[in-house]
Amino acid sequence: MSDVSFVRTEMLAEQAPPATSVGVVGWLRANLFSSWLNTILTIISLGFIWYILAGLIPWVFQSVWNANSLTECREIMAATWGKTHGHACWAVINERWLQLLYGFYPPYPITPEVNVGDSTGFLPAYLRPNLAMVLFLVAVAPVLYSDIVPRQLLIVTAAYPFLLPWLMWGGTIWAPIMVAAGLGIGYLGYRFLSPVIGALGGVILAILLPVIWWMFLSGAVAGAIDSVIPIGIAEVESRKFGGLMLAVLLGIVAIGVSLPIGIVLALGRQSDLLIVKGLCVGFIEFIRGVPLITLLFVASTLLNIFMPPGTNFDIILRVMIMMTLFAAAYMAEVIRGGLAALPKGQYEGADSLGLNYWQAQRLIIMPQALKISIPGIVSTFIGIFKDTTLVSIIGLLDPIGLSQGIRSNAAWNGIYWELFAFIALVFFVCCFSMSRYSMYLERKLRTDHR
Amino acid sequence: MTTITDPPKEQFRLSMLIYDTRYRSMTIQVVALIGFMLLAAWLINNTIQNLTELGKPVEFGFLVEPSSYDINQRLLEYTSRDTHLRASFLGLLNTLVVAVLGCITATVVGVLVGVLRLSNNWLIGRIMTVYVEMFRNVPVLLWIVLAMAILIESLPAPRAFRGEDATATMNLNDTVAVTNRGIYIPEPLFSRSLGDVHIFGQSSLRFDISLDLIAILIVLGASVFAMRRVAARANAVQEATGDRPTIWYIELGILFIPMIALLVALGFHLGYPELKGFNFKGGTHLRNSLIALWLALSLYTAAFIAEIVRGGILAISSGQTEAAAALGLRPGKIMRLVILPQALRVIIPPMISNYLNLTKNSSLAIAVGYMDITGTLGGITMNQTGRELECILMLMLCYLAISLSISAVMNWYNERVKLVER
Amino acid sequence: MKKSVFLGALTIAGLAAGAVAAGTLDDVKARGKLNCGVSTGLVGFAAPDANGEWTGFDVTVCRAVAAAVLNDASAVEFVPTTGKTRFTALASGEVDMLARNTTWTFSRDVDLKFEFVGVNYYDGQGFMVPKDLGVSSAKELDGATVCIQTGTTTELNLADFFRSNNISYEPVPIETNAEAQQQYLAGACDVYTTDASGLAATRATFESPGDHVLLPEIISKEPLGPLVRHGDNEWGDVVRWTLNAMITAEELGVTSANMGELAAGTNNPEINRLLGTEGTLGEMLGLDAEWAQRVLAVGGNYGEIFEKNIGESTPIGLARGLNAQWTDGGLLYSPPFR
């Protein structure tokens, strides 16, 4: 009786899963029609999508690309499709896209005389802003992709703060070089004088010397050298800045300059020095408590009043200052988050090595805290970049400001959607890719910590 | 015994201010303070100097001068003869209106979208993702301007409702008119109204409070209180006997009967909009500047809230659900007692900071001509009087006050829900 | 990134801040460019054409000043300003002068500290409505929705007008003329009100101008003129007398056509003084003798400029009306060149 078994002893062959739960059908069932409710939702969504696309696709693709005015556009539409509604007039973008991207920045590559490539081409026209943009990417690459990009590129990062203003505003190359020289002077002063007058005196001198240099000498020296060896590019007034370029420039300057300020503020807020802490908290909470537009009002109406009589910053510079202060408060909070996320052991480890406060910050705390903060910094950048559109309210010509100008032009009076769609698309592409990058970084950092 | 010599008495040297850690922090603080005060003094000095040069000393007298301009959306009575201060006050109320409306809508939409993004319906999830990414990555100003343009360009003008061959008609049984000047909806009216109480006399901050509204709130409060008592009684009975008496109809009765009685007593009825002359008259007029701002702000903020809600729900590990189920809790209770309290702890703080952002972004009202405080105090008043310093200062203070109150709420909440650390 | 970002920005700040306000006249000469605030776009008064060239009645004033001071009518940087941004732009030194249909009022002159150098257009506030609304008087506008530019005198006049006539209205505040036009045409407001000249100019750009009428009421006085900052009289004089030169030239019959001939010398001493062949008026202004010739070379005398930009032969079609010479029963009256 031994071969009688009550349980099956051999395995059954695997059977194919039911046709309704694999492949396309299975996927559909699981994801779209799993229940009554889901089926209804799916059908509603499909209707919704169809409705949107049915309106959008003809509008986008059955459109007029070449015309000189809205009226002409409408004539073409009427002739081709018999109606003027439901078709886009991209001719306005075709005519003005360079303006929307660069404002009134002169298109010549370097100087007005050497006008290679007319204003309709991409390269070499607008060489300077384009180059500034490319260099920006090169400058941040070693920071953002520290594992792939060679560290030597950090030289570009260090030089960028001097290159950017020179490329954008032009003028003699000696001005930024002399400014950079100030740093060298400070360093040399510290190196050679501190043995003589003590460390403290050295530090004070290292701060004082460059300041004196910048305030009184650098301009004159730059002028003098320039008169001997004139190397320079044509100057461009800030008034000419506009379009997306202005938005990007404001964003870069605000974030770049606010980073060191933000670090100082974050450290101040964390410190146990009561007054310092109070000042930092006060500043941060004040800036974060008021809308950016009020700060821009300050830039447009009050900032000159706060300066010594007779000073006159131009409006773009004033906006940059206020945007920087604004960004600094947010940056401080991001960095504070980074500092708080560091395990306490890091601080204790630094202490146990006998490092003093600044050494610990410089060698142990900040490098790690900043690294954790990068996603937050990128998000702040996205926020600031989007907020640059507010400058249109105080009359600067960012893309929205320009679009108002274009609409007040008799030829394009009455055009709305095409301009908005284009501007929205440009912003979307920029912000979306940056936010993806920041998400990627976050994921990477999370695995780093495990 | 060796004599113990006193430790050498410390001589105070100037350098100790810097090298001695006991004094150093003091020194740094004093230097910081002096630096700050110097900076402040410098700025103030410059300002005074510049302003005297311009002949515009800082003074707030202009605030009590007649404003001479009209405001379209007025929550309180106001004419162009009222003061700038009152105009600002009305603006502040308008700011609060759009902020509150926006926060409510943003929360509803945001929570809905956040939950739907996790839906097991693939299509719904994708649509919601597209919505979130689209709104988050385009500047809010653009959305505001766009919303305004859509309202103005795609809706019919009141003119289209007129005449025999009207091309537009009112909706919902002739109670709602959707025009490109805004939406007119029925308004609640009381034929036997109790009137208003006027507070703050004739000052610029005078304020009318409708006694009808107060009566309604009192009755509502009393009803809710009574309902609670009934429920408590029911609980006590349940504790004692194990049977819960049926109380839902009592509760409903307590809620509705007094309210209906009150409304009848007050002569409650609806006033419907009607096309008269150039515009619709009667009803409540939601201007398109308000709608555009409200819609754009709430949809924009909702995209952020959706992400927060999604993150909050995802942060609660499924182990919690399973553990709760193992305790024998039913799904509804699992949600209410286990998941939500934990998720809310994660969700609420960033949510509040989004409310803060929404309120601050409402200052973009100026782009569509909505008369909020930026439009009145920081707009027309500043322009017509040329008192930039005073106006901007007051404007900032107003926003700061709003922000600080919101932060206070947030801190209070954080304090309440703080996990007690081991 | 390094701290040096900050320093970099600081230097530019330093460079830009360097210019300590000397006299505006010297500033302009040193810069070689006149910064002139104009409106964002009002056909006939100030609007860029397809090539980005600004033209118009107000623009000509800017060009004339540039011609007088810099000897180059094209050395002008036009800065578009809205009703709201214009005074900030002028006060902060962003522009050297405003020529932007701005009404001369007591408070702007005395309280906002600007100096109006004269009047180049005597205007008043009017109303424009679509013809099919069947309105023939502003008093019938009870309950109407009115588009109005913020930051203007017209905003205040409007409130006063409706208040004193005891009728109600719904204001729709708007930033620029272009937006107002859009809302008005879309029917988001029944009425557009601003300076009558602005209404005429706006209407001229409509697809069918005939469908819109200007109501007969003119509810305010709007003397429009160029203005400069208070306290720089030298510069104020240059702008003032540039304007006066255009007006006087018309009175004296000096036109762009006969100017060359008259500049050789005439037996009318005032013409000679104006054109610089006699006396030293130019020098007194800090300019040279031929300054007024250059002013007139830009677009001719006041009458010619008027006719060419906004006159009856243009689509805008404004009659001279109050803006005729005093000798013709108008209000234009330039102080003598003596």
Ligand SMILES: N[C@@H](CCC(=O)N[C@@H](CS)C(=O)NCC(=O)O)C(=O)O
């Ligand atoms: N004259 C009035 C109104 C001036 C005004 O804003 N005019 C309008 C219309 S006539 C204008 O120039 N708009 C052009 C623009 O929006 O830039 C004032 O000075 O306040």
